[in-house]
Amino acid sequence: MSRYIKWFKEISIKDVDEVGGKNASLGEMYSHLAPLGVNVPNGFAVTATAYKHYLDFNNLWEPLKKLFENFNPDDIDRLKFVGKSARDLIMKSEVPDDLKKEILNGYKQLKKEYGEDISLAVRSSATAEDSPTASFAGQNETYLNIKGEDNLIWAYKMCLASNFTDRSISYKYTHKFDPLKVYLSVVIMKMVRSDKGSSGVMFSIDTETGFRDVVFINAAWGLGENVVQGTIDPDAFYVHKPTFKKGYRAVLKRKRGDKNKMMVFSEELEKANLAEQFTKNIKTPIEKRMKFSITDKEILQLADWAIKIEEHYSKVNNRYTPMDMEWAKDGIDGNLYMVQARPETVHSQEKSTQFEIYRLKEKGKVILTGNAVGEKIGAGKVKIMFSMAEADKFKDGDILVAPTTSPDWEPVMKKASAIITETGGRTCHAAIVSRELGKPAVVGAKNATKILHDNQGVTVSCAEGEIGKIYDGILKYEIEKVDISKLPRPKTKIMMNLGNPDIAFSLAKLPVDGIGLARMEFIINNYIKAHPMAIRHPELLSETERALIDELAFAYEGDAKDFFIKTLSEGVATIASSVYPKKCIVRMSDFKSNEYANLLGGRHFEPIEDNPMIGFRGAARYTHPNYADGFALECQAMKRAIFEMGFDNIVLMIPFCRRVEEAKRVKAAMIENGLENVKIYMMCEIPNNVILIDEFLKIYDGISIGTNDLTQLTLGVDRDSEIVSFDYDERDEGVKKMVKMAVEGAKKNNKYSGLCGQAPSDYPEFAEFLVKIGIESMSLNPDSVLKIIKDISKMEEK
Structure with a gap:
């Protein structure tokens, strides 16, 4: 019997403390939803017990504890130092032989099931992840197209180290988690060949408004990281749940995204162990950019799964549980697969009778538009940033403007009155974190870093529909709060x-x-x-x-x-x-x-x-x-x-x-x-x-x-x-x-x-x-x- 790994068939949602949120959900779907027709690739969890064994074996607990003594996560320089030091401690250590043996034996079993040429997805799964109030979206690392025993062990260690990325440490403190008590399990599963197909993110609720009657799907060509990280503008689709359940099969709404990049596999596996060697971004061919990345039949298949997954988790939790999911289409076998499911963490916490209406009280000149995240309004002075190295210039209440806002930037995002990025769709990690922080964000605002300039006063409005508007000047606005039940x-x-x-x-x-x-x-x-x-x-x-x-x-x-x-x-x-x-x-x-x-x-x-x-x-x-x-x-x-x-x-x-x-x-x-x-x-x-x-x-x-x-x-x-x-x-x-x-x-x-x-x-x-x-x-x-x-x-x- 394995001590440090558990196969998906052995895992359920009750095992979060041992295998983390991502693994627990994959196991739950593999066991309970696969029989209902939901495709889930097979794999196994390297458990939290294995994480503790790794730290015990290498005597890491005490040096890690010292790093976090008198720690202030709002001190950006100290955050960077502590994060790098913690990651170095993990990466310079060795995987114990008994743990390594179990991981490699699991790899061999997946080869027997899927063939010698199988590539793997190696993904972090934190034990506090996917809780009702904190998604941990994008806080820990994922490595795709992993082949070979040495690369697998390297990717496993990189996932463990990602428990101490700057963004992950800051996120833990924001949500009141002790960084030394959040353990890291790792997912090792069959890689869905979406590099030759398409992939994306799906919610069983509208992400911006909390409207419960729709499934919302984002899709793009290639691997899903571009959608998740917000580096492209993906296709967007809605399906209406009540009419779908009555037997009608139609897309409710669609919007074609730009999809200017697609992530594919890199064949240069003989190079040094760097994350970039496994995948790379290429320009999307124009004919693919102009088309939708999935068919209506595939949209409806995904919607069917989203409804089944939401109903299952709502039953397990004894309460309505909207879901945040990731999916991928294998371009080789042509099949769709679910690769992640977790509770949605923003609208599921809201009181459905509370209605908050933001209204501009003044008119202004619209100087920029993009995809609205949330329904709020924020105003302040622009601060353009191209990397976290510039974080010291950012002040509370500033408007963060960046080419892309990844979850690494969470320490700065929580200080902002609003966020503007040049790329991204409404389901990217940055958008998810913005919602959790309650910040209005406009993503996909092209050329924002060129059109706007530092210290310029602007008003960011996400209260006028799906199009987010950036107005010149700081405009007055009001907030009306109504309890509809009264x-x-x-x-x-x-x-x-x-x-x-x-x-x-x-x-x-x-x-x-x-x-x-x-x-x-x-x-x-x-x-x-x-x-x-x-x-x-x-x-x-x-x-x-x-x-x-x-x-x-x-x-x-x-x-x-x-x-x-x-x-x-x-x-x-x-x-x-x-x-x-x-x-x-x-x-x-x-x-x-x-x-x-x-x-x-x-x-x-x-x-x-x-x-x-x-x-x-x-x-x-x-x-x-x-x-x-x-x-x-x-x-x-x-x-x-x-x-x-x-x-x-x-x-x-x-x-x-x-x-x-x-x-x-x-x-x-x-x-x-x-x-x-x-x-x-x-x-x-x-x-x-x-x-x-x-x-x-x-x-x-x-x-x-x-x-x-x-x-x-x-x-x-x-x-x-x-x-x-x-x-x-x-x-x-x-x-x-x-x-x-x-x-x-x-x-x-x-x-x-x-x-x-x-x-x-x-x-x-x-x-x-x-x-x-x-x-x-x-x-x-x-x-x-x-x-x-x-x-x-x-x-x-x-």
């Missing part, structure tokens, strides 16, 4: 207006009854960027326009139609997912002709109008020869979102429908394009909609009153014209009478009535008026929701 719930349903999928998850905690207005235009304008008719009729475009559309569609095998349908359906579904299964009302496109003309290729398909506000817009376009093919694309995207992606909470809505005959034509076109048995509402925003409400509601299932256009057309005021803006007022008695008639008409026909205009967000008295006339719901801008809920609850009590 908010009253009014009888009138409070819904939310939302067009930007990037902020949907961050708003999911708001206590709303659904989305009252999801605007398609934002998705088409910001993600698709091309005119729908240009997608359908490329033969009418210039060569330059066709080339630009081909570039947009490259990752979709060059199929522009597929690109349009998937991008639009996934954008809408992302918004719908934030309130699922509550209602999400999606308005079909309502660009004006001058706005459509600005889209790629739009100039070929749009008329020049003197007053586009009341011109070729809304329902008039949908069956017109100039746009019918574009509307068909919109319908196909919505068909995919509802029937293929499973978002049956989506209700479609027709804007600016002037006449009853037009309403009938549009409804017929929607059915012809596959949208039969879908609820369809009409925007009630033209006086004729109110006058003929009974006729319109024979065709549609409800109305949502748009006060912006209804006010414009009732008062005869062009809402785009500044010179007559003084006459534009939703509170005018004539407008209010129109609204009241519309609500009464809907009630008489037993149909839904809501309001999605600006008025109740701007005017509390208008919200009170809506309550009095008995409207079913009102949809507000997100920043008005909490205030209006309180106001309406008081009104209803009167």
Whole structure:
């Protein structure tokens, strides 16, 4: 029987004290999740007992103890000296013969299982690692592509020494661990040949917002260290758990990353024992950079595993346990493998009823953007650093700016008011540590060290969605803290207006009854960027326009139609997912002709109008020869979102429908394009909609009153014209009478009535008026929701 090693089949999550967090999770998955179809490569743990034996044999306890006497981890120079001295003590010592024999015997058994040519992954596994409050992400070393007995023993010693890296020592003190009582176990496992495939990180929760209903996956070509260390911008994918569990198989959302580097194996194994000899970074070929690094089938396979792993660990822990995982695709056998799973350490500790909203109180110039980490705002003076050798110049409250922020920098990161890096995705080690420290970070902010300069005052905002913004100057901001569990719930349903999928998850905690207005235009304008008719009729475009559309569609095998349908359906579904299964009302496109003309290729398909506000817009376009093919694309995207992606909470809505005959034509076109048995509402925003409400509601299932256009057309005021803006007022008695008639008409026909205009967000008295006339719901801008809920609850009590 082995004294110092344990095989994965012998390990469970209960063995953390002996084999560390990483090994314990690998054993737990190998034993309990492999039978459910989760692939886990085989391997063994070199235990904490072996670590203690190594230190005992070499008489290292006393010299290590002396190094940490009267130690202050905030003294950077002392930290560097202590770390290097401790690592030198480990590396200059010898592996005891009995321990070496067991490690090499384990290696021989793996060769029997996988073949003589097997390469190994040798990974640190600390006994305090992957605890509920501290992930130890990236604090200890990993060595990949290890072959040969001498290299294996060297890698084992390097892992032991990494228990005393500067970052690991600082991290232990930050989380109140005694550095001499955290023992180091080591993972030795089959190396998944992702150097010839792809790899990445996966969470069973949204990393930034704590939204529980999604699996979040980062992926890139080659070995996973570039994703983990944040040296590249990876691909990003989301899968919606509730619809997945119902049997729907679709990617919720995707974003293609730059992936400019890929890590592969180095063949120069005869050189001296240096970590760089085993792997190297090369430039990613342009065709790979332009494509997604995993297929939809693989994304869904990973999501399936993430859900199974989360459910298993939640059952083991008797509480909801979101998971942080690493995966790899073997480019030789073509299979996916799970190579790590640990509890997520930030959002799992939060109280789900606490809602913290950061808001800028001033406007400023955006000088840089990147990927937002967290949802906070920080401000201070820039300090640009290229290495930890410059740490002495960093002061509390400074903004850390660096090419990349690895976990080595944790001692400086905890002093920063915000962090900016030029590379990295939202699941890299630096991002994980930033979240644990509660610091806003913007990663992947290209050329940050060139655009910004030392002592420049900036404000870093991660409170505006997935795009993190760096503003010039130190701007004022506020923090609103709300305990949602203590908010009253009014009888009138409070819904939310939302067009930007990037902020949907961050708003999911708001206590709303659904989305009252999801605007398609934002998705088409910001993600698709091309005119729908240009997608359908490329033969009418210039060569330059066709080339630009081909570039947009490259990752979709060059199929522009597929690109349009998937991008639009996934954008809408992302918004719908934030309130699922509550209602999400999606308005079909309502660009004006001058706005459509600005889209790629739009100039070929749009008329020049003197007053586009009341011109070729809304329902008039949908069956017109100039746009019918574009509307068909919109319908196909919505068909995919509802029937293929499973978002049956989506209700479609027709804007600016002037006449009853037009309403009938549009409804017929929607059915012809596959949208039969879908609820369809009409925007009630033209006086004729109110006058003929009974006729319109024979065709549609409800109305949502748009006060912006209804006010414009009732008062005869062009809402785009500044010179007559003084006459534009939703509170005018004539407008209010129109609204009241519309609500009464809907009630008489037993149909839904809501309001999605600006008025109740701007005017509390208008919200009170809506309550009095008995409207079913009102949809507000997100920043008005909490205030209006309180106001309406008081009104209803009167």
